[in-house]
Amino acid sequence: MKGDHAPLLSVEEVWAQMREAAATVTECERIALPEALSRVLAEDLHAPVTVPGFDNSAMDGYAFSADDARGVRELPISLRVTAGDAPGTLAPGTACRIFTGAPMPSGADTVVIQERCERRGDTLILPDTWTPFANIRRAGEDLQTGDVLLKSGQRLTPQAVGLAASCGFAEVSVRRRLRVVVLSTGNELRAAGSGPLGSGQIYDSNRPMLNALLARLGCTVRAGDPLGDDLAMTRRALREAARGADVIVTTGGVSVGEEDHVKAALEAEGTLSLWRVAIKPGKPLAFGRVGTARFLGLPGNPVSAFVTFLLFVQPFLKALMGETPARLRGFPVRAAFARNRPDNRREFLRARIVARDDGGLWAEPHPRQSSGVLSSTVWADGLVDLATGRTVAEGDIVPFLPFEGLAP
Numbered sequence: 001m002k003g004d005h006a007p008l009l010s011v012e013e014v015w016a017q018m019r020e021a022a023a024t025v026t027e028c029e030r031i032a033l034p035e036a037l038s039r040v041l042a043e044d045l046h047a048p049v050t051v052p053g054f055d056n057s058a059m060d061g062y063a064f065s066a067d068d069a070r071g072v073r074e075l076p077i078s079l080r081v082t083a084g085d086a087p088g089t090l091a092p093g094t095a096c097r098i099f100t101g102a103p104m105p106s107g108a109d110t111v112v113i114q115e116r117c118e119r120r121g122d123t124l125i126l127p128d129t130w131t132p133f134a135n136i137r138r139a140g141e142d143l144q145t146g147d148v149l150l151k152s153g154q155r156l157t158p159q160a161v162g163l164a165a166s167c168g169f170a171e172v173s174v175r176r177r178l179r180v181v182v183l184s185t186g187n188e189l190r191a192a193g194s195g196p197l198g199s200g201q202i203y204d205s206n207r208p209m210l211n212a213l214l215a216r217l218g219c220t221v222r223a224g225d226p227l228g229d230d231l232a233m234t235r236r237a238l239r240e241a242a243r244g245a246d247v248i249v250t251t252g253g254v255s256v257g258e259e260d261h262v263k264a265a266l267e268a269e270g271t272l273s274l275w276r277v278a279i280k281p282g283k284p285l286a287f288g289r290v291g292t293a294r295f296l297g298l299p300g301n302p303v304s305a306f307v308t309f310l311l312f313v314q315p316f317l318k319a320l321m322g323e324t325p326a327r328l329r330g331f332p333v334r335a336a337f338a339r340n341r342p343d344n345r346r347e348f349l350r351a352r353i354v355a356r357d358d359g360g361l362w363a364e365p366h367p368r369q370s371s372g373v374l375s376s377t378v379w380a381d382g383l384v385d386l387a388t389g390r391t392v393a394e395g396d397i398v399p400f401l402p403f404e405g406l407a408p
Contacts, residue, residue, distance in 0.1 A: 008278035011346055014312060017274055018287065021294070022319035025246065027176040033164055036156045038218045039174035040321045045150045047167045051143040054087065055104040058135045062117055062124050063108035064095040066132035075124045081105055095124040104136060111135035143167065153324035175322045181241035181293075182210050182223040185234065185252040185262055186300060189226035205374055206251040206298075206305045213309055214249075216407065217317055229253070234265040242270075242291035246320065249313060252300030254284040262286065262297050270295060278388065280345040281371035282308040294320075301371035307348055307383070310406045329405040330385060332397045336362040339392035346388050350380035353400065363400050382406070 009017075028042040057063060064075055078094035081087065083101035090096050090107035098104075098111060110132050118125035143149065149167055150160055156174070164172060189204040190197055197203065204226050214221045222245070227237055234253065241248045253262030254275070263286055266272050270290035277285045281304040286297030296313050298305045319325060336354060351363040363384050366376040382402035392398060 018316045024322040040323045041154045042173040047143040047147045047149045050140040057098045057111045059113045061111045061113040062095045063098040063111045066110045068093050077122045178219045178246045180219045180247045181245045183250045185227045187229045231261040234261045238269045242293040245293045247294045250297045251305045254286045254297040278345045280347045302374040303371040330399040330401045333361045333363045333400045335392045335396045335398045336364040338394045342389040347386040349384040350376040351384045352381040
């Protein structure tokens with residue numbers, strides 16, 4: 001892999017190699033449920049209780065027996081039950097004032113919402129028509145005792161946290177956080193907040209962006225100041241980063257220029273497993289190992305770094321965390337553009353979704369697809385995925401990958 005003419009690999013080939021190299025971290029920790037958001041579950045959770053545990057009213061209204069109410073318009077109100085009360089027993093031929101979530105009293109099997117009823121003192125006036133057995137949430141309609149609540153390898157979303165809480169779980173076992181070191185390279189880079197820019201300098205956007213992407217994944221991130229374009233300095237930084245890190249992520253320096261030293265430093269300090277992928281943006285992509293740490297070298301252009309992180313780094317890190325792999329979740333939309341010249345690489349266009357008067361969803365690409373236009377990633381909703389060699393006429397169906405679908 002030392003030559004500068006390594007073959008361009010397809011997205012699928014890169015994924016396959018990364019999946020093969022992804023060994024899930026084995027260490028787990030037990031943490032309080034409120035702290036478990038976005039962590040990866042390390043055990044199956046089984047429902048220890050039935051949810052709901054009892055029949056209850058789905059509405060504020062009046063409960064009664066359907067048999068008792070057939071052919072009559074008035075029922076005396078003999079009981080009142082609110083959420084949290086014991087259910088009680090309804091006397092035959094009477095009604096119960098009941099509230100949402102309150103347990104159904106024995107002897108009642110129907111609820112009519114209060115807006116459809118009239119109350120005169122302690123008498124219920126029923127509507128002309130009502131539906132027997134309506135507006136009741138049955139015991140166990142959500143979960144039965146022993147049901148698989150959540151599976152090992154599942155990332156805990158807010159709704160998953162809520163589901164676990166509904167069964168009384170106060171803590172869960174999760175995979176430990178990945179330890180990731182982020183390094184950005186380039187003589188031209190200055191850290192934001194470090195003072196005014198000098199001639200030829202730019203603020204480093206890649207490191208803060210990657211830090212945010214990694215934090216959203218639940219990683220523990222360590223990042224230093226930008227590295228200059230120096231081979232010895234880069235080799236030393238890789239050695240230091242590998243101490244205690246699970247993964248090293250770099251940006252810049254993986255191309256073939258005289259001042260691109262990351263690839264050479266990786267080959268000197270570790271191993272390079274793959275390099276260069278047939279996509280646009282983001283052709284230079286290095287994957288290997290330094291010591292026990294996995295290494296991912298991303299391009300220096302910020303859009304390329306962003307796209308390659310979403311497509312390759314993120315799924316690889318998820319696999320290391322033990323998260324169950326998922327396919328790219330794209331959906332078909334119509335192209336609000338034409339593409340007459342096919343590219344010899346698979347292309348990912350930054351685009352946003354526009355709903356037209358015909359009710360269809362159309363993908364409108366950003367007018368500037370340069371890999372240095374980071375503002376396009378904020379303007380866009382996601383990526384149009386164009387296969388190698390594809391041309392597009394306006395109105396053609398194209399696959400769209402929403403950024404939110406690519407996020408954890």
